[in-house]
Amino acid sequence: MRCESGGREDERRATGNGPHQLDDDSTQRQARTLAVTMAALNQDILPGRSFPLGAKVYPEGVNFCIFSKSSTAVELLLFEAADDPKPSRVIELDPQRNRTSYYWHVFVPGVTAGQVYAYRVYGPFAPDRGHRFDGNKVLLDPYASAVVGWEHYSREAAIRPGDNCAQALRGVVLDPTTYDWEGDVPLGIPYAKTVIYEMHVAGFTRHPNSGVAEHKRGTYAGLIEKIPYLKQLGITAVELMPIHEFDEQDARPGLKNYWGYSTLAFFAPHRAYSSNRDPLGLVNEFRDMVKAFHKAGIEVILDVVFNHTAEGNDEGPTLSFKGLENRAYYILEKNPALYVNYSGCGNTIKANHEVVTRLILDCLRYWVDVMHVDGFRFDLASVLSRGKLGHPLEDPPLLWLIDSDPVLAGTKLIAEAWDAGGLYQVGSFIGDRFAEWNGPFRDDVRRFIKSDAGMVNQLASRILGSPDIYPDPDHEPHRSINYITCHDGFTLNDLVSYNEKHNQDNGEDNQDGSNDNYSWNCGVEGPTDDPAVEALRQRQIKNFITTLFISQGTPMLLMGDEVRRTQQGNNNAYCQNNELSWFDWSLVEKHGDLLNFVQGMIHFIQSLELFQHEERLETSSSHKPYINWHGMKLGKPDWSDESRCLALTLYHPDAKEHLHVIFNAHWETHTFELPTLHPGKGWYRIVDTTLNAPDDYRHPDTAPRWPESTYPVGPRSVVILMALPTTIDFTQ
Structure with a gap:
């Protein structure tokens, strides 16, 4: 009918x-x-x-x-x-x-x-x-x-x-040309100077305590009001979780799809994220947001989902692609009534079909040319390397077209280089321009900080830009996107507060979400009033933050990790559009000490040429920035499986920047030898994660001098010392 x-x-x-x-x-x-x-x-x-x-x-x-x-x-x-x-x-x-x-x-x-x-x-x-x-x-x-x-x-x-x-x-029908960009141009910030903040558009301001007017909470306009917070934090790019129009009804009964990995229309901004219900007003509100971010010196990167759509499997809805040309848009099983599921979400886009390739390229160009975004993070990007029958291609046409497209030449291209079908391409993703989410960085740093044995070698590789993963000496180390946490999994607070996932609210009997989290609750599962446990958790969080920011690569921070945002142990909150997922702005004051620490670390690395060096650090050099490895004894790193300690010296000869960094993941204090400095220079303590604020991080202008030739590094802690002139001696 x-x-x-x-x-x-x-x-x-x-x-x-x-x-x-x-x-x-x-x-x-x-x-x-x-x-x-x-x-x-x-x-x-x-x-x-x-x-x-x-x-x-x-x-x-x-x-x-x-x-x-x-x-x-x-x-x-x-x-x-x-x-x-x-x-x-x-x-x-x-x-x-x-x-x-x-x-x-x-x-x-x-x-x-x-x-x-x-x-x-x-x-x-x-x-x-x-x-x-x-x-x-x-x-x-x-x-x-x-x-x-x-x-x-x-x-x-x-x-x-x-x-x-x-x-x-x-x-x-819209005419996208009717907008005044006021001279806005892409920022073109190099990876070496980039700090990414992964965030959810609605979740950032949706909480009633956000301070944003009610009609703007959870919107693009609401984000504009919080730009000063992000600017003060020091990040240079926001990576927005999916803002393409998606189906909120794609979830279990009684729940909503919150994350947005259920795309309906790749060219349309998600309407629920707009305070303006007029279609053109919605598009312009998104552009207002981009323009405001650019004025603040912050790039906008979109998380794009070209691996599947909201139409699901053979039992899913017919919304667009299925009813237009099902065989062109989706990879089908040998029984063509069924869908290949390399996405884990019911279907798989046939990305290297000529018409689908054109749609994806047209879409990317639209968001760059018409909407002025600065880059893209490709969700489950390995799907895009699969051919029409689903087999991995040696030279996938789509990825090379994206890589070489002149409209996209100045954009950041970031691949999540794996898919749910078992294809794992970290270190081997196709193209000359793609950066990659470094999953091994996440896992290995987690394991080292929680004191797993045999992780010192892996930690050294991750700090050095993962040469074991990216062996090409010409590979730019900042094409490794380093992260400890992301939307998918525990928050940083929960990583140190839960041994197990707690996803019962998702309605799947706690069967969803990853079981391999490499987390440690520091002795108590979930919230606690025990001050010793809380102090240990705070220290572990600072250890993670410090490791993230001193490692070669582009750091990415998850929304709210800087103030210990919690999801109460839920590591798959895709369907939790409520306070469980939203940024609780009361935490800014409650955990202001941690916020100051994170701000300090970001501004510290941004002030040094060492962390903007665009080549892999040498292990020994007199004229290039270099890194030397140590253990408790200088020049004698302990690479054994039993070791949980590592020290390193970083030096930039042109900038005259000299750091000594010490990691102690052991549960006991260990004393480390310090390198001897030239006369007129002394070691000054920038970071000691065992100390309380404000001494846990000190700006070089106010850092106390460390007069000894050794440093006792407390249990489960990280220390950063900086060589500075001794003409002005700041005391403790």
Whole structure:
């Protein structure tokens, strides 16, 4: 049963060619009258052309175009308002007049920006051949730059048989050129000077105590109000968790998809993150945010999900891609009724299909050229290296096209170089420009800090930019994105507070989320009033922070880790759109000492040439920045499995920067020898994580001198000493 009047199915029924032949004379007369009326309405339409894809605004009207190779008929639906249950106009596309090759197109004079539209696409519903055409389903244009219809949207209606027009999402025609960027240009900050802050747009300001006006909480506009906090923190880039329009209903009953890894429309900003409900206002609010970040010297990186879509598996909804050309957009099993699931989310995008490759490239260019973003983090990026049948490709066309694209030449490209199908490409991801999330850095640093045996060698490799993973001597060490925590897993507070995950609120009997966290609760599971346990946790957090920021590579900090944000042991909070996931701004005061420590560490590394050196540190050199390894004795590092201690000296000859860093992951104090300095220089204590604020971090201008030739390093702690002139001797 169709919800709009007129159209192809009415004609079939009126002529007796459909499954419900009409033999009532009055009904046939009504159908003929309706067909004549619709023909009169549509007589002004023009053939249009096959490019560009999507809806393009011209002075005389709008050109609409979609890709659908195997379909037999297409209807363009035009709606008066976003939530109208029926279209006001149905335009049937003539396969002779409105089709070129695989593309259906039409030019509609008089249509302007703001027009709400969608499609019905007809063809064989033959899952055994990979076809899932269903004329009962209203489809979203993959190139839609804004999506409406949320007030009545139903994911379930897109799954069950029957017409879903009244509950379907629709696109909006927009002219993206009407915006004043006020001279905004990309910042182009080198990786060597970058500190990334991974954050959730809504979660950052959604909490009632955020200080943001209620109508702006959880929005792009809300983020603008918190830029001073981020600027003071010292970060240079925000990495936004998915902001492409996604399906919040893609979660278990009673829960919502919070993280956003369920994309519906790759060109559209997520509407729920906007304080402006007007479609163009939504797009402009996102651009206002980007422009404001740029004015503050902060880049905007988008977490993009090109490995799967919100349509799920064979039991999932038909929202767009399935109903347009299922076989082109998805990798199918040998039984084409089923979907290959390399994403862990039900389906896998066929990224190296020519049409899908074009969509992804067009999308990336759009966000750079029209929306001014500075880079992308590709979720489960190894999927993008798989061919049409799912096999890994030696030279995947899509990745090389992204790597070499001139529009993307100045952007940051960051790969999560693995997928849920077992493909792991950290250290071997295709391309010359891609940086990579360094998963081994996360795991090895976690294991060393919690005192696992046999981790000293691995720690040294991670500090040195992971030469065991990136053996090419010309590899830029800052293409390793180093992190301890990210959205997926424990927060930093929970990493030192829980031995086990606690995901019961997700409704999956604690079966979801990773079991391999390399966490340690410091003696008590969860919150505690024990001051000794709390002190140890605080120290461990500072150990993680210090290790992260002194290592070669680009550091990434998870939202709220600087103030001990907790998810109460939930390491898979994808469906927790509540205070469990939101940034609690009361923590800024409660854990102000830790915040000051993190701010100090960020500003410290940003002030030194040592940490902006764009080549791997030499292990011995007289004219290049170098690193030397030590143990408790100078020049004698202990690489044995029993060792839990390591020291290193960093020196930059041109900048005259000289640091000595000591790691003691043992549960006992150990005394370390210090290098002898030239006359007029002395060692000054910058960091000692055993000390309380403000002595745990001291700016070089106020750092106390350490007069001894050895340093007793407390249990489970990190120390940084800096060689400075002794002309001014700051005392303790």
